[in-house]
Amino acid sequence: MKIFPENVSDYGHQIDSLFWIITSVAGLASLIVLFLVFYPVLTRNKQRSKDEIYVKGRGFKQLKWIYLAIFIMAVADFSFLIIESDGWIKIEESLPQEEFHVAVVGKQWLWEVIYPGLDGKLYTADDIKKFNTLIVPKDAVVHIDLSAYDVLHSLFIPHARFKNDCLPGRKITRWVKFTQAGTYPMVCAEMCGIGHSRMIGKVVVLPQAKFQNELAKMYKK
């Protein structure tokens, strides 16, 4: 049984491994919690003196274990943040040099994909509009301009670990780099009305040569 869908972007593995790091630390902590709940339950009939039982939990001496546990958890938390920040800065905060630029606009209930025309620039008269199919080159940094016409949408490409909301009135640029050719789903992840679950498109990742061919075909039409 595989947990995640196959990863096809160059940064996806960072997100997956963050999950496994947090899960293993949390798993260890879970075992401790289970022990702290079940051990008292199992030993509940043991003879204990009142002096042993009457503990108020005041002062550093009695609370030291709790402070220690909070401290250990703080260390774990901050290591998560440090591990995460590397990926977050790379994926979300920075934009590497673009090799292809495309725009995806959400609309009830389809994806409008805008390719630059022959001039290679977006938002000019010769732009080409397609619906529900995003064709991108393999092994190239693709910038995607996200926005929406009507309500909020969210472009989600599970296999690439890519997700960002599309808002009317804003142009948000995010990037992705596919490392494997193939056809992958792209879905809407933000409730957008009755057609929400039908707002399904596909991402076609082509090797450079084939991609250029496909682009040329689009220009001819």
Place this chain on the structure above:
Amino acid sequence: MSMAHVKKGFWHRFFFSLDHKDIGLQYLITTMFIAFFAGIFAMVFRIHLAYPDVSIPLFGTIGPKEYNILVTNHGLIMVLWLSMGVLLASAGNFLIPVMLGTDDMAFPKLNKLSYWFFLSSVLVLIASFFMPQKGFGGGWTLYPPLSVGDFGYNTAYKSFAGRFFSSNTFVLLAVALEFVSLLMGGINFMVTLFNKRAKGMGLLQVPMVVWMIVIASVLFMFSVGPLVAGTFMLLLDINAGTGFYDASRGGDPLLWEHLFWFFGHPEVYVILLPGLGILAEVITTNARKTLFGYNLILVLVLIAMVLSLMVWAHHQFVAGIDPRAATVFSILTIIISLPFAGVILSFLATLWKSNLRLTLPMKWALAAIVLFTILGGFTGLHLGAALFDVYAHDTSFVVAHFHYTLIPVVLFSGMAGFYHWFNKFSGRELNRFLGNLHFWLTFIFFNGFGIPLFLLGLAGQPRRYAGYDHIPYLSEGHLPLLREIATISAIILVLSQFIFVFNFIWSAFKGKKISSTNPWESTTLEWQTDSPPPHGNFEVYPVVYHGPYEYNRPDTEKDYLPQNQKL
């Protein structure tokens, strides 16, 4: 709850009584009534997800429109009406005056008014189903522009009357009315705590659940303002044609997300704190130990309260906010796990080396701690790490996460409290066999529902979809089976709550009369009076000499020392 004790007519008792116990009961019955529908909604849309073509009695075949309405209202009712109605309003009303050793709330009439507002909010919410849209279907988070529009299916929406008499407007009005109600209730709780404690009761001798409910009410007051303003602007957008959230006219849909979650995240703690308070009472009584680190818990909760006002944008990591701002919220979100870890550890320390009694309320309480910590709390770390949230946001993983926080807190702690205090306020015993059956069915099938959702989320299943079978990557392998397991479990989970409803009603009228007014041998003041407490709660008002959890004190003979008993 037995009628024989109280010589009051039905109308008086259920509509006009100023007694805090009657008002608590009114809240409980009203929220259970509305939650009944929310539970049925969940059952219906879960059936639709696993078996899309099945026609469901009374609902028919579910289309995407009906699906959205069911999902939206399930969320709205469970979060805003059930959770706050039971844990804040109902528990607060039942417990605060009698645990503080006083006759009633500080302002009984304001208390009554708050219930009337609550009832009208429920009625307005129900009315929203009879508007031309047949119910609001824009998601419980009410995100504009979707919540401003007509979802693309209703032409009556064009005129002013059409816009006013719409499900959108009515849902917003219902939310506003409920907030007014809870504000009035919260003021009452606060004033009662500070002004009406029994003679001799210091602020640090107040039972933890009272503190938690009051802190939750204060947090609610701090956070609700922006949402009220936001709701008003949304009402204007719908009815007066303004464009606060309309990007084409200079507005911004992201504004709503900020206003909503500035309330919406503290709201999680508004629900959590009373739940933790109930756990503190049930655990100390059954562990026969004093609460470990009473002062520490209070300090940690106050820290968490302040922090909780600064974490809201973790709901918006990929919603178009600046990624650098997201980093700040990610750090704060991860930090807020620390005070709650401290609180849970204090509870676990209370259990440590105790001769605990594994009673029915204790089973609920222990299950609440285990489920909340392991599957609710720790998955919060996953989602709080903004990088993983890129993938998991708006997938079933999030759905599973918040069900694992809310259900342990609302259902499990709520039930722990219910099974703990039922005999006090009814004077009768609950049926223990049905109680155990209810517990085990709920425990097993809640996990049977929640764990598949985590796995589905990790497989990339987006939430709020009216069916997944047409999407190839979500209909292969084990995923349809997981959805089926989740659905069957959810159905049994909902149905097993009827065991509780039956047990509640049957025991309230026909249950065995209790022989002791303090069957759990507890120390707090509510156990030192009759069951049910008479009008005015105490024949002689108690004087308090000790803290709330004096169990197994070495200088006493018995293993508990009531707060009002001199050594």
